[in-house]
Amino acid sequence: MSEPTAEDNRKPTSQQNLCIPGKEAQKDPCWSSLKIFIVALSFAYFSKTLCGTYMKSTITQIERRFDLSSSVVGLIDGSFEMGNLLFLAVVSHFGARLHRPRLIGMGCFIMAIGSAVTGLPHFFMGRYKYDTVIQGSLNKTVSISPCQYPMVSKDYSNAHIQPSNNIGTDCVKDPGSNMWIYVFLGNALRGIGETPVTPLGISYIDDFAKAENSAFYISCLQTIMLLGPMFGFLLGSLCAKLYVDIGFVSVDSVTITPQDARWVGAWWLGFFVSSAILVLAGVPFWFLPRSLPKQGEEGNENSNVDQDKKEQSVLPNTHSVKLADIAKGFLPSLKKLLCTPAYFLLLCGIVLKFNSFIGLLTFKAKYMEQQFGQSASRANFLIGVLILPVVAVGIFLGGLLMKRYKLSVVAGAQLSFITSFTAFLLLLLHFGTKCDNVPVAGLTVQQFSKCRTYCKNTVFHNCSCVLTPSPVEGSRSVSPGQCHRGPGCTRSFTSYMAVSVLSSFINSLGTTPGYMIIIRCITPELKSLALGIQTLVMRTLGGIPAPVYFGALIDSTCLKWGIRSCGGRGACRMYDSNMYRVIFLSLTTCLSGCSYFFIIAVIVLLRKQFRKEEIKALQQTDSKQNETELQSPEMCHPDASNTDTSPREKTESANTEC
Numbered sequence: 016m017s018e019p020t021a022e023d024n025r026k027p028t029s030q031q032n033l034c035i036p037g038k039e040a041q042k043d044p045c046w047s048s049l050k051i052f053i054v055a056l057s058f059a060y061f062s063k064t065l066c067g068t069y070m071k072s073t074i075t076q077i078e079r080r081f082d083l084s085s086s087v088v089g090l091i092d093g094s095f096e097m098g099n100l101l102f103l104a105v106v107s108h109f110g111a112r113l114h115r116p117r118l119i120g121m122g123c124f125i126m127a128i129g130s131a132v133t134g135l136p137h138f139f140m141g142r143y144k145y146d147t148v149i150q151g152s153l154n155k156t157v158s159i160s161p162c163q164y165p166m167v168s169k170d171y172s173n174a175h176i177q178p179s180n181n182i183g184t185d186c187v188k189d190p191g192s193n194m195w196i197y198v199f200l201g202n203a204l205r206g207i208g209e210t211p212v213t214p215l216g217i218s219y220i221d222d223f224a225k226a227e228n229s230a231f232y233i234s235c236l237q238t239i240m241l242l243g244p245m246f247g248f249l250l251g252s253l254c255a256k257l258y259v260d261i262g263f264v265s266v267d268s269v270t271i272t273p274q275d276a277r278w279v280g281a282w283w284l285g286f287f288v289s290s291a292i293l294v295l296a297g298v299p300f301w302f303l304p305r306s307l308p309k310q311g312e313e314g315n316e317n318s319n320v321d322q323d324k325k326e327q328s329v330l331p332n333t334h335s336v337k338l339a340d341i342a343k344g345f346l347p348s349l350k351k352l353l354c355t356p357a358y359f360l361l362l363c364g365i366v367l368k369f370n371s372f373i374g375l376l377t378f379k380a381k382y383m384e385q386q387f388g389q390s391a392s393r394a395n396f397l398i399g400v401l402i403l404p405v406v407a408v409g410i411f412l413g414g415l416l417m418k419r420y421k422l423s424v425v426a427g428a429q430l431s432f433i434t435s436f437t438a439f440l441l442l443l444l445h446f447g448t449k450c451d452n453v454p455v456a457g458l459t460v461q462q463f464s465k466c467r468t469y470c471k472n473t474v475f476h477n478c479s480c481v482l483t484p485s486p487v488e489g490s491r492s493v494s495p496g497q498c499h500r501g502p503g504c505t506r507s508f509t510s511y512m513a514v515s516v517l518s519s520f521i522n523s524l525g526t527t528p529g530y531m532i533i534i535r536c537i538t539p540e541l542k543s544l545a546l547g548i549q550t551l552v553m554r555t556l557g558g559i560p561a562p563v564y565f566g567a568l569i570d571s572t573c574l575k576w577g578i579r580s581c582g583g584r585g586a587c588r589m590y591d592s593n594m595y596r597v598i599f600l601s602l603t604t605c606l607s608g609c610s611y612f613f614i615i616a617v618i619v620l621l622r623k624q625f626r627k628e629e630i631k632a633l634q635q636t637d638s639k640q641n642e643t644e645l646q647s648p649e650m651c652h653p654d655a656s657n658t659d660t661s662p663r664e665k666t667e668s669a670n671t672e673c
Contacts (some may be wrong), residue, residue, distance in 0.1 A: 044512065055116075056219075056220070058296050059213070060216075060236060063126060064241070064290075064539075066126065066244030066289035067243075069285045071247075072247060072252070072380060075380065076255060079279045080140075081276070082577060082579050085570045086567040091195060102207060106214070110215045115305070120300030121211070122209060122212050122295025123208065124294065124297045125205075126209055127290045129203070130293060134283035134285075134286030143279055179375035180592075214550060217233065217236075220232050220548060221534060229531075230418060230527060241403055245404060249396065252476070255390070255395060256273055257284065259282065333337065348540075357617050362548075367609050369424075370561045374562065374599075375603050377565065379398065382596075385590045385592055386596055387511065389508070406520065409524045410526045411525045416591065423625070426529070428528070429530055429618060430524070432618060435529075439522075439607050439608065441517060441518040441521070451593070452592050477493060522585060533546060537662050568598050572592050572598060573589070
């Protein structure tokens with residue numbers, strides 16, 4: 016045997032090829048980077064949804080604190096969508112070609128600033144002053160006691176009535192009356208910061224993860240994301256129990272409770288908590304690479320990270336030219352995207368469904384307050400503890416089904432439709448789950464005068480505004496505060512929550528399959544743009560108008576409006592619960608029901624599209640097989656090694672085989 020040369024020593028053996036340290040080390044960074052990105056994006060989703068749902072949970076508190084109608088509060092809530100749509104299309108298109116992780120980190124910091132700005136007006140408004148007198152109609156402030164207070168007699172004929180439209184110089188306008196504008200601007204800034212998170216984060220995962228793992232990763236992301244709304248509503252429940260001026264006034268001096276219609280919780284506190292969380296969420300993205308090797312192809316993409324560093328070191332002039340080239344392709348890409356029938360019809364269905372979802376999410380807690388007599392704190396607590404956890408489990412199971420059975424796009428669309436429509440049918444049961452209007456003197460009980468009373472521990476006797484004796488007291492007696500509901504209402508509320516939990520779970524099973532349709536029914540290079548346009552259209556046609564027109568219709572059911580200190584209509588103090596139920600549920604179900612016509616059309620189109628692709632693929636496979644058989648040398652050439660056969664016999668044998 017010859018001695019090994021120096022060149023042979025430099026060549027690794029076959030066993031060494033399996034254990035090269037460099038190759039083994041290249042796999043770990045890829046996996047760790049992808050895992051770190053998914054974990055960081057999950058925490059960013061958690062943070063942004065926590066802040067967003069906390070905003071939803073404080074709708075009632077903001078409405079009372081700033082003396083606003085439901086439609087104006089809906090406009091404030093929609094400011095998030097307004098800020099979001101300003102940059103969404105641009106970020107989705109340009110961001111896919113830039114450093115996506117750092118853009119997401121920058122967005123988290125902007126959201127943190129916006130959340131802090133939203134809570135700042137509390138420190139410039141002064142202390143909250145709730146009504147302590149009985150108020151009359153919109154154009155009058157009546158400081159009277161129309162009933163005989165215990166042990167004290169009041170003469171109703173000598174009551175002093177001061178019209179509020181004759182405001183004198185002694186009326187000092189509340190310094191915080193216009194502070195809601197800062198809440199509007201802070202919420203809009205938070206919407207701007209949220210712009211890059213969803214489209215760039217989802218496209219980053221789908222680009223560098225295996226196709227069969229992408230749906231599972233996204234379902235895990237959405238499941239963890241739902242922890243944000245859960246903690247957001249729990250945070251809203253906690254802050255709603257605390258008095259708005261906690262730390263500035265003595266709690267013992269507050270004479271109202273969270274069940275009172277005048278109560279305002281510490282709405283501002285949660286915005287500073289969520290701001291701190293958003294700052295932490297943005298830090299990891301600044302240390303992640305611009306691109307990663309495709310999962311499972313790490314050995315073939317060794318130079319990806321190095322190439323990323325080279326692209327970052329390009330001169331500014333060259334970089335600006337690249338941005339100009341990208342801008343030229345924006346309109347053709349947008350035209351190609353919107354001319355895809357399946358995507359366009361799906362977009363129409365999503366818009367209707369999103370309108371229903373936003374209206375339900377924004378005013379669900381308020382509906383529970385007005386329809387079933389729940390406090391704002393308890394309503395937020397039940398949503399966060401009962402409904403959102405089952406939604407998280409449903410989304411996770413939906414993604415697991417897609418991974419386990421490797422569902423196609425058509426099968427995913429069918430699963431999404433079946434689960435959503437089943438949940439829709441269950442929600443129709445809410446029309447029969449109700450509580451009647453409570454008997455309130457001057458509002459729902461026969462009366463001529465404009466007095467209003469509450470139901471607390473103190474009892475007023477021989478009230479002139481109550482013409483019908485109370486069936487319980489047997490006399491004309493009333494109590495200040497919110498009236499208590501009977502046991503029948505408690506049973507109705509239990510049924511309402513049970514149906515809500517079940518329908519939410521069933522509907523969430525189809526969330527991930529439905530989401531995957533968006534990124535699988537279009538060409539890969541349009542994924543980021545498709546997700547961005549989807550979010551843009553949802554924000555524009557759903558997120559902005561839905562809270563406004565839902566709030567306006569809810570305002571139409573108001574029975575008693577509050578009066579501002581210097582005149583003008585304030586926040587609604589009591590609603591007609593029957594009309595509230597009919598209008599609120601009819602609007603949500605009509606919007607959801609109309610969306611299914613578009614979803615059915617999408618399923619039909621996808622079936623035709625993929626059937627044609629399957630037929631075409633089979634034809635191409637058959638054609639290749641035929642070409643292979645015709646060109647195969649074994650079929651048309653005799654065995655050259657058979658030397659005993661004569662040339663004539665070889666020719667005849669070859670012709671026979673062919």
